[in-house]
Amino acid sequence: MKIKPLSDRVVIEALEAEDKTSGGIYLPETAKEKPQMGKVVAAGAGRVTDAGETVKPEVKVGDKVLYGKYSGTDVTVDGKDYLIVRESDILAII
Amino acid sequence: MKIKPLSDRVVIEALEAEDKTSGGIYLPETAKEKPQMGKVVAAGAGRVTDAGETVKPEVKVGDKVLYGKYSGTDVTVDGKDYLIVRESDILAII
Amino acid sequence: MKIKPLSDRVVIEALEAEDKTSGGIYLPETAKEKPQMGKVVAAGAGRVTDAGETVKPEVKVGDKVLYGKYSGTDVTVDGKDYLIVRESDILAII
């Protein structure tokens, strides 16, 4: 992966909603705010706090994650679409 | 449970309002802002403060909690509906 | 009391405005923002600051307090109505 996201940003490859994942996780059709499933392909070094501490990201490359559908910025690398989000837009590792 | 919520997020399974719980707790019908009852099924590691301190969640898996009805994001895992909220949306352990 | 409020939240039992309390304290009829009198029935462990310090609540169970009338969330426990507020919504111990 050639993209190195800055700060607490994470590059995500969106995953097609499957009928049934290996882990048996479905995403709701009618949720108030439908989260999206994706795979982490790159993660930044983490945000730096006011105290000068770097807070390392909780996610790592390869993690499958749920994130807010309307978060982040689209980008295309080598013909594939990715999304750059802040880690705070990621709800959970699944 | 296959979901690991990030930061101070908590995964909650909503509980049906019962006529009378074992603990005798009712939720009001006509409250200004009606809280919901639920069970914690997963909790994140906690938010990281500007000082670089991780604040562990006060709730733990299995706790019955009251939370704001319109908080969080719906998600479905193994055919069951859950809610991912921030711990600050949880009012109390009951 | 079966409710354990989180963070800096406090559970309050509203007190009927009496003609004259033992302490002789009246609440105004026509105030800009009329405070309510109540009794603390449960208090959280306190908020955690960015420095990772837990700020213990100033109020304790049994304290009679004044609080903003429109603060907090109603809840019913064992058939009795309570209010869950943040300690910052409490004006004074009386």
Add this chain to the structure above:
Amino acid sequence: MKIKPLSDRVVIEALEAEDKTSGGIYLPETAKEKPQMGKVVAAGAGRVTDAGETVKPEVKVGDKVLYGKYSGTDVTVDGKDYLIVRESDILAII
């Protein structure tokens, strides 16, 4: 005084504007935002900062103060009207 204000709150007894105070201080009739004169009858322990430090109030019981006219919450104790304000609403000790 039976009221113990919380945090950085202060209980003030409003003073009638006199023609001439002993200190010769007048309040303007036509000011943009007319401050009010009053006497401190109770003061809280002070606000707690994010660093966990308690900042003691600068005012003490008996001080005559100027404060914003539309600040705070009215309350009646033993038949007398008081005002509960935050210390930050107090402009000066006079």
Add this chain to the structure above:
Amino acid sequence: MKIKPLSDRVVIEALEAEDKTSGGIYLPETAKEKPQMGKVVAAGAGRVTDAGETVKPEVKVGDKVLYGKYSGTDVTVDGKDYLIVRESDILAII
């Protein structure tokens, strides 16, 4: 001076705009936001930061200062008009 301003507040006596001050400083007639010239007659002890540090004011009694025209609160002491502003409303010592 009988007024002791709280925190980072400063009491200012407005100076009449002169044709030419001893220091040769004019205030513009048509500026976007016209600053006012005045003399500091009292200064508070300074604001207390979240870390519990008191930040002493940079201005002292007697300083001539420029400040935002619409800042602060008018007050009259011994028949003279003053203005109470926060030090952050003061642009410069002249």
Add this chain to the structure above:
Amino acid sequence: MKIKPLSDRVVIEALEAEDKTSGGIYLPETAKEKPQMGKVVAAGAGRVTDAGETVKPEVKVGDKVLYGKYSGTDVTVDGKDYLIVRESDILAII
């Protein structure tokens, strides 16, 4: 380069979108918020946190970066157009 940006600002030379970069990175045509590609030509010393710590920029001169299209301020130096952005407007190094 004669410009020394202040704080966490970065001077960027916009790059023409190429059909195929050496790294094979394309920018999407129809993205919600289309990021721009550019080259860092100058970087500030970094922002200073409330704790007095200088947070050095992650980018350095020569880095190719993605940044928000509508960020920053245009400036012309020696007849060439540049953009001055805050480092937080830069999404990733590519």
Add this chain to the structure above:
Amino acid sequence: MKIKPLSDRVVIEALEAEDKTSGGIYLPETAKEKPQMGKVVAAGAGRVTDAGETVKPEVKVGDKVLYGKYSGTDVTVDGKDYLIVRESDILAII
């Protein structure tokens, strides 16, 4: 210079846009937000952070700087027009 700006304020003398400066720097005619060129004639001691640290300004008297055109407050000293801005309104030293 008789003006001592407070905190992180800086006094700037606007420079006429020249056809070609000695450093060959032009300012764009049609930029989204056109920066202005000027010379620093006075700088404050710097802002004080919540931790009680004084952050010294990066600019010094004599520096030529780019700043936001609509920033700050106009003032006239000895018949010359100046601008008082916060250092954060200054984009770069040129």
